[in-house]
Amino acid sequence: MPDMTLKPKTPLNGYSETFGATVLEEIAGMGLVSIATPRGGVDALQGAVQSAYGCALPPTGSSTIGNDGAIRLMGLQPGQVFALFAYDGDTAVTEIEKALGDNGYYTDQSDSWAMLHLSGSAAIDALARICPLDLDASVFPDGTVARTVMEHMGVIVLREGTDGFLLMAARSSAANFLHAVEQSVRNVT
């Protein structure tokens, strides 16, 4: 019997480009799982997160880092966080389930998003061309997370460090999203 094993593809085929001191690249190999808090179960989930990852559930709009950086929890909406962790398998939910048990409702989002990392001196100026959020460090410090809209596409923005941003947009419009970010970088560099 022939090998029918399905080959995975990333949304942006491993895109990576440097513009002077600014770097734009696809991030792949991540597990992303949404964790919803059962009604009345926030304490249980909080406890499970604390003991599994050694960090707190983040409030909406911010993130926490657990297990010495192995996992990041992002507060996307009331009662829902996204867990982001390095993972190459097909069953990211199982990983979370193993850690948190039945203290949350889990949905795999690993294949739902195209992820881009933008970093470097022009990052903020470039994002200012498409992102309505105030990304000034005084308002949007390291670890802040937000969902917003850029060029008609929903985007999740996570700040990592002084001039690094993880950007996540719907997988189906990955090419358009890359085009939008790339154009912004070109327009300011």
Added chain:
Amino acid sequence: MSQRMRINGGIVDRSKPLSFEFDGKQLQGFAGDTLASALLANDIRFVGRSFKYHRPRGIFTAGPEEPNALVQLRRGPYQEPNTRATVAELYDGLHAASQNYRGSLNFDLMAVNDLFAPFLSAGFYYKTFMWPQAFWEKVYEPAIRASAGLGRLSGKDDPDIYDKGFLHCDILVIGAGPAGLMAALTAGRSGARVILADEDFAPGGRLNAETHEINGGDAQGWTASVLSELKSLPNVRLMKRTTVYGAYDHGVYGALEKSTDHLPMSGGKPRQILWRIYSKRAVLCAGATERSIAFGNNDRPGVMLAGAVRAYANRWGVAPGRNVAIFTNNDDGWRTATDLAAKGVSIAAVIDTRSGAAPADVAGATIAMGASIVDTKGRKGISAVTLSNGTTVPVDCLAVSGGWSPNVHLTCHQRGRPDWADEIAAFVPGKDLPVGMSVAGAAKGALTLAACLQEGAKAGAQAAQDLGLTASMAEIPEASDEASAITPFWHVTESKGRAWIDLQNDVTAKDVQLAKREGYRSVELLKRYTTLGMATDQGKTANVLGLAVLAEASGKSIPETGTTIFRPPYTPVPIAAFAGRSRGKDFRPTRLTPGHEWAAEQGAVFVEAGMWLRGQWFPKPGETHWRESVDREVLATRKSVGICDVTTLGKIDVQGRDAAEFLNKVYANGFAKLPVGKVRYGLMLREDGMVMDDGTTARLSENHFVMTTTTANAVGVFRHMEFCRQCLWPDLDVHLISATEQFAQYAVAGPNARKLLQKIVDPEFDISNDAFPFMGCGEITVCGGTPARLFRISFSGELAYEIAVPSRYGDGLIRALMAAGEEFDAVPYGTEALSVMRIEKGHPAGNELNGQTTARDMGMGRMVSKKKDSIGSILSERPELNREDGLALVGFRPVDRARQLKSGAHFIPKGKTPSLENDEGWMTSVAYSPTLGHSIGLGFIKRGSDRLGETIVAADPIRGESIEVEIVSPHFFDPEGERVRA
């Protein structure tokens, strides 16, 4: 002819000469010139024609308020009509042409309009051109239209690119004149995040145009030092060439930055950037605009505003004339006389409407106090002025000052009204300012330099303090504080000639008087009737004068007469700038499924489905018509197996202890008892009882469902369900998240669907008919361990499954499915074949679920459970939605099977005339059924289900067709539904 009017001084860079072309003439100017200053330097003053009378017109101002000097800038698709020469920054190779003439600028055939002026008074066109009736559209209107407008679009796509952006600040300072510079400096030193935006390419405002001293040195030096400090502050952003054009709610300002307009070519960078600036406070330091005086023939080239004449001399080193007269009602006009005289320009006369002693000595000039100008002479440029005392003075330039009006525009953008200030005879900002805005300097009516500096500093400090910052007043530089005395004077009533108020739209004092006499007395009616202030300059130099003449005619004061409201934008903004990058293919994002690349390789024809692109059909070599492909896809599917990408359907993950109860409420039919491992068709209503959407929902485990929606309604259904969850039933434990993007999903349909799937489904999963019956579902693995979800559901009416894998495997799965299907001659099929098959099965889709139809109309009335509370249940019971003669969805086929049905045809009983009274319904969807060999249709018709077998006319007058059709069951194919259970 090389810049013969250039004189000493100014801030142009004489080491950088620039060539440009105007009306075919090659000319030179310097870096730092505007097109207007360069034209004047070359002694070109006649630059355009007015709108209605085609009168010769020259440069009138030195700023954005320019009504006359409008040019067609650049060439070909880059050409830009109605560009104000006074703000067009000169660049090497600039090309400009004058506008609004037939023939040439010098010999304009339309100038004949001026002779007919008595018949073209305000509103004349409302009173004539009515007879004979047919002549309006054939004769009069085309003639009127042909003379419309000033400049011309190229008719070609705008070749430049544009960008947008978002900026955030604590304090936005609008205008970098003396007040703005001080405001920005004070605010900037407090640590506030400051944006200082100025429309000019040289910040400084009037300081560039005057000979003021600050702290005993020249003002330009002071400006440079302030700018250098501002540049050194990391919390201050200085934006040149940036016009703040509008004030919107909650501190949002619109600004346009001209990033490459001053360059010959944009070099691949955006031409302009449309900024949305979010501010906590704004300080408006927009300065003031000078206005004219109405007197006979005050519109000739060479008649200019006094401040502009001075600006050309001081800023650009250009003499607007050799022999200049000044006509003023205030001291400021005299500055023009003294500044020009100091530069060696001959001043012929100063005419001041005020009596008393002359405020200054002007060597060699005739001084006339308490006098006015009643008329001017000259055809294509002023040659003389006639004074009220009868004397005539030869001049080639007349500088007029009727006083200064603060630029209150942005204070009115949220419908605040300005107040009248008698001291300066002008409107000043009212009390009702946009939230967070303060005003300083000339924009507030402070018309001395010292006051501007002082107020600017104060406003900057106050704004910072409001935000909790510590701001100390900067040391206020010393400057002149001499108020410019003004005695209002608007209109030389003894003038016999026409006295212009709105130069561009050719509105004269007589037009205002006539409008008033005819009853158009409100300022708004006056404006509309005469078109005063409605030209490209929006009456910046004309509005107050018009109001004054109306007040004079009504015997009322100006504030009693009213004011007009200023609307955004402050100066016009290109439509392309508002659009930014959103044009062409980038107008909206394109969503592609994971199988897109594969489909493209197969040569699929794609179709827009909302934001998605979907394969519409997959042509094979030799197929010349889309129907060939579609028929083949349908027949192959029904005969063996076909595969369709259904990834675009909305998928919503629903989890929680109360998920079942929740679904029971949002669906009209019952969901509480759906067993685990089963799928059910769900009908979702709006609260008004109309069908919102339909789809299937699968129960994966006790507390876990996955819902599908139609492609079109995925976003709306999710939003609606979040509303239900958060707002209506907040105590339920239910959680929603979209899973649309997570899975690639394919329908595998046809008698061989199971056999095909069995080749890729991992052997431990039994998908036989017994183990996996119709409407079953389960989580499985395929191709050696890839997790997948399998649903046994059918839209085509065949034995069918939908299989979903994580999106990363979507490309792999379609290739695997096609490879596995090879032995069954599996075909990919597109949305057309999908549609044919669903019509053959009588399934409603978008054309039927159009928001105007109920479950009852669809023949699904009984699905709406009355035993439970669900959205839409109560209002669906309203009497008119349950009429005996209500619509019902049925099938149609042509009596003559060779004929083609048409969607959108209306049903008329046989023998009746096609009219509204006889209209009984319409055809919603049609298809050629290759299975049946003829055209079939679905449609709504009154009492449809009672009329099976009846023949009726499908009238399609818009396509000139009318055919007899038979009403039949909508289930054209396999009405018993045996195939899906096979």
Added chain:
Amino acid sequence: MRYSGLRVLWEGLTGNKGWQPAWREPEPKKSYDVIVIGGGGHGLATAYYLSNKFGITNVAVLEKGWLGSGNIGRNTTIIRSNYLLPGNEPFYELSMKLWEGLEQDFNYNAMVSQRGVLNLCHTDAQRDAFARRGNSMRLSGADSELLDQDGVRALYPFLDFDNARFPIKGGLLQKRGGSARHDGVAWGYARGADLRGVDIIQNCEVTGFHIENGVCKGVETTKGAISAKKIAVCVAGSSGRVMAQAGMRLPIESHVLQAFVSEGLKPIIPGVITFGAGHFYISQSDKGGLVFGGDIDGYNSYAQRGNLPVVEDVCESGMALMPMIGRARLLRMWGGVMDMSMDGSPFIDKTHIDGLYFNGGWCYGGFKATPASGYCYAHLLAKDEPHPVATEMRLDRFKRGHMIDEKGAGAQPNLH
């Protein structure tokens, strides 16, 4: 005074000294047969038809601002009768017929210009819906044509046919559609009504109703109490506010609609075009300005101004449709308050209070309806029964379940 070319000539030769006021500025009388509240287009048209066609001349029009200051004073001037539903189409077709003879009727040139209204479609489903609508129009005696892509290209070669995100597949054309000079319409009706003795009273705001035992007998105004046999409210945009004074809640929300005009340009867009893949419609005025608009801002508002997201959305759609307008500059933007009804269709009806009548809910399509709205309202006021083409424009239709929902958007006003 009759307006004519000859009169213009004569006045021109004699210094334009003989022109008389277009209307009187009377003080209100104590009582009238009919009071029309609202001196906008519909109110003035109602007064005009009452006095000119139904013989009721003892009429006052009360206007809180200047005449024509309602939405007739700020709109995009499009006239058309390209509706789908039987509750609407005959009404708008009557309006179109009235437009066609309007100027001769009221002796004022309102510049009715039948340059054609073209709706573009970008999907097969849209084309099907256009066919259905075009046929509805034909069945009601209106003109309509279904164009394919080539047909559209022949009319408007400058549209983006080659690089469009949503390709143009065809269009629904109504050649008799077009535009009219909005202020001229208000002034023509005002002058025509005034000539028949109607009192148009400007700067007179209604502050309350006199209602006794379920009968409305008059109004309180800033110029004193005025009584009347019939009170006809006609204040679209402010319907909620005014009817609240009579204790009524309405199936209406007030929303802001922005509109835009560019600088004057030489003629380039011959007719009226609407985009089908975004919110954008455009025409070019007699003065050369591109007059365009799009969607409402979407939130309840009486503020008569909008915000940037919609401005940008409209211009994006404009550039997607016709990228040749990019270098035209937007000159002025403004916002008007719309009566957005629950099904997108209007009301011309009696209320449950005797003597009190209501006309409103015109959404953002009131301008084209002006003549028929005035005519049908006058008919209702004069005969106490609805005009045959306006029988479905009833306030109770939601309770009965008989919506006139052209878009199928349901009970959410900002979607209509």
Added chain:
Amino acid sequence: MIINHPLLGPRDAAEFYYLGDASLLDRPDWQAPDAADKFYEYQYLRDNAAGEHRELWYHEQGDRSWLIVTRDTLTHDITKVELAHDVALAKQADPANTGREG
């Protein structure tokens, strides 16, 4: 416009979807004897206030919260922003509490 989100701070209104009057939270009892009338009024009739207006906004391009925004329809000034979920829960706990003050 800017909506000051109770959890996220100021956000451009363009991120939100507007539904309408917050009375849409007050869905009638389907089993009440006058349910038909009540649902008609709930679905179709509006106060349409010229002034303070409580209204529903959905943070679609944000945290997916439904918000109740108190905004003046004459000036667009926003004086209060609440999570609709909180208001709905409070109402459920105490049906007399409509969330309206005074």
